[in-house]
Amino acid sequence: MKDNQEREILEIMQEMQYATVEQLANKLYLSPSSVRRKLNDLQAKGLIIRTHGGAKITDESGLFPSFTFRTHQNSFEKKKIALQAVKFIKEGDVIFLDGSTSAFYVAEYLGAYKNVKVITNGIDTLSLLSKTGVNAYSTGGRIEDENRSVLVGQIAINTVNDYHADVVFFSAQSTDKNGQIYDCFEEENYLRQAMIRSSTKKIFLCDGTKFEKTSPYKLCAIKDIDYILSDKDISDFFNDGYKEKIIKC
Numbered sequence: 001m002k003d004n005q006e007r008e009i010l011e012i013m014q015e016m017q018y019a020t021v022e023q024l025a026n027k028l029y030l031s032p033s034s035v036r037r038k039l040n041d042l043q044a045k046g047l048i049i050r051t052h053g054g055a056k057i058t059d060e061s062g063l064f065p066s067f068t069f070r071t072h073q074n075s076f077e078k079k080k081i082a083l084q085a086v087k088f089i090k091e092g093d094v095i096f097l098d099g100s101t102s103a104f105y106v107a108e109y110l111g112a113y114k115n116v117k118v119i120t121n122g123i124d125t126l127s128l129l130s131k132t133g134v135n136a137y138s139t140g141g142r143i144e145d146e147n148r149s150v151l152v153g154q155i156a157i158n159t160v161n162d163y164h165a166d167v168v169f170f171s172a173q174s175t176d177k178n179g180q181i182y183d184c185f186e187e188e189n190y191l192r193q194a195m196i197r198s199s200t201k202k203i204f205l206c207d208g209t210k211f212e213k214t215s216p217y218k219l220c221a222i223k224d225i226d227y228i229l230s231d232k233d234i235s236d237f238f239n240d241g242y243k244e245k246i247i248k249c
Helices: 004-016 021-028 032-044 067-071 075-088 101-107 123-130 154-161 186-197
Strands: 018-020 048-051 054-057 094-097 117-120 135-138 165-170 180-183 199-205 217-221 227-230 246-248
Touching (some): 004 018, 004 032, 004 054, 018 021, 021 054, 032 048, 075 101, 075 199, 094 101, 101 117, 101 123, 117 123, 123 135, 154 186, 165 186, 180 186, 186 217
Parallel strands (some): 094 117, 117 135, 165 199, 199 227
Antiparallel strands (some): 018 054
C-alpha cells in the first residue's frame, strides 16, 4: 500500500479489530480530522467499516483474523480458562456455547461428560463436537457477514429461546472499568444476549487481551453475570469491585 499511514491504521486495527478516531490519532500523532479522512479512504476501498466514532476491520482487508488464527492467539491462557470453566458442568447439563474461540476451547473438554447437551452458533465448534460424540445442536441461522465462523439472525435467536440452559459460556472483545462488556459484532451480541437471558448460570471467559480495547456494541454488564474467568489478576480492575465474581485461572 502506497500510503504508509493507511497501512499503519490497518496494522493497528488488525490488533484491536475496532478503534476509535481518538485512539488512532494518539497512536499515529495525527489530527482527528486527518484520521477521519484516512478512514473514509479505507472504507471506500472496502478495507474497513466506519462506525460511530471509529471503524472496524473487514474480511476483505485480508487483515481480519480468521477463526483459526484467533484460536492460536493466547491459546495457553484460553485453555487454562477452559479447564476452569468445565468445573461448573454437571452430568446431564444443557450448555450454551457462543461462537468465540474461548468457548471453542471449552468444547474440547466436553467429551468427558455424559449426557450433556450443547447448543452453539459456532461453526468450528460444531465441527469439533461432531468428532467427540457430544450431543450437540446448531442454533441454525445465517453465516455472519463479517465473522464467517458464526451463525446469527432471528432463526438462531428463536432456537436459543426454545431452550433453557444450565450454563452459558461466552466471550466478547472487551470490558471496561465500569463493568460493561462490549463486542464489535452487533448481530453476535443479539444472540449472546438471548443465551444469557435463557441460562441459569452465566460465565464470561475473559483472557488478558480483553481489558485495553474499545468496542462499539454493549453486550451486558458484569453485575448481570455470575462469574468472570480470567488468566489475569483483575481483582482491582473494576471500579465497583465484583471480586466475588472473579476467578483467576
